[in-house]
Amino acid sequence: MNVLSSxxxxxxxxAQAVLLVAGAEGxxxxxxxxxxTSSISSEDKVSISVEGTQKAAxxxxxxxxxxxxxxxxxxxxxxxQKQVKELKLRDAEVRTHEQAHAxxxxxxxxxxxxxxxxxxxxNRYAVGGEVQIDVGEEKDPESTIQxxxxxxxxxxxxxxxxxxxxxxxxxxxxxxxxxxxxxxKEQTAERNAASTDDAANKRNESSNNERSNRSIHERQIxxxxxxxxxPTQGVTSANSLLISA
Numbered sequence: 001m002n003v004l005s006s007x008x009x010x011x012x013x014x015a016q017a018v019l020l021v022a023g024a025e026g027x028x029x030x031x032x033x034x035x036x037t038s039s040i041s042s043e044d045k046v047s048i049s050v051e052g053t054q055k056a057a058x059x060x061x062x063x064x065x066x067x068x069x070x071x072x073x074x075x076x077x078x079x080x081q082k083q084v085k086e087l088k089l090r091d092a093e094v095r096t097h098e099q100a101h102a103x104x105x106x107x108x109x110x111x112x113x114x115x116x117x118x119x120x121x122x123n124r125y126a127v128g129g130e131v132q133i134d135v136g137e138e139k140d141p142e143s144t145i146q147x148x149x150x151x152x153x154x155x156x157x158x159x160x161x162x163x164x165x166x167x168x169x170x171x172x173x174x175x176x177x178x179x180x181x182x183x184x185k186e187q188t189a190e191r192n193a194a195s196t197d198d199a200a201n202k203r204n205e206s207s208n209n210e211r212s213n214r215s216i217h218e219r220q221i222x223x224x225x226x227x228x229x230x231p232t233q234g235v236t237s238a239n240s241l242l243i244s245a
Contacts, residue, residue, distance in 0.1 A: 048164070083120055084120055087117065090126070091127070094126040094129050095126055098129040101155070101165075105133050105150065105154035105157075108135075108151060113129060113130055133154055133168070134151075135148075141182045142179075148175045152169045152172040152173055155168040155169040
């Protein structure tokens with residue numbers, strides 16, 4: 001499994017990594033992700049995620065007076081109001097990014113899951129997220145080609161794809177090329193088989209024509225022999241028979 005993220009990520013023994021978008025002081029709240037509709041193995045899933053680590057880490061800290069300020073927005077300081085505005089913009093950016101992946105990915109994409117941070121006003125804002133997408137090959141090359149085209153479009157769907165988005169798009173392109181090569185081999189084999197069948201049919205046709213010509217020639221010889229052996233008075237009728245043949 002590969003992961004889309006601009007930040008360096010470590011991989012475990014199953015080549016799996018997850019983008020963790022850290023909020024202030026490294027604390028985040030994660031909303032439960034919806035169950036994927038497609039049935040795929042973990043090795044065939046990648047996470048299409050936004051670039052959020054650095055932005056989330058620099059997001060405003062919220063450690064005091066949250067409940068009071070949530071009830072009374074006027075209690076926010078000018079700096080806190082600025083932080084809330086930034087969190088709202090980030091929330092909209094993250095949701096738009098992830099929803100673009102999911103919408104284009106269709107049946108191959110899961111529902112977006114988000115990392116949340118609580119703002120000075122007490123509300124939760126999405127500061128990062130990911131979308132699982134199936135990049136497994138299909139049973140036949142043509143289906144794989146069509147699927148990888150969808151995966152590539154899904155990876156590049158956001159207005160500003162992340163570096164990991166580009167990696168998934170590249171992986172889909174590579175699998176599409178491999179499928180096209182396999183399809184080409186299959187088509188070549190089918191053409192060769194068809195050519196072999198055509199050659200065999202032509203040989204059979206030629207053999208049939210040869211047998212037919214041989215049969216006609218044998219009948220002519222028999223008729224000619226009959227003429228030679230016939231009495232003199234029967235020559236005319238025998239010749240007529242030869243000509244009509």
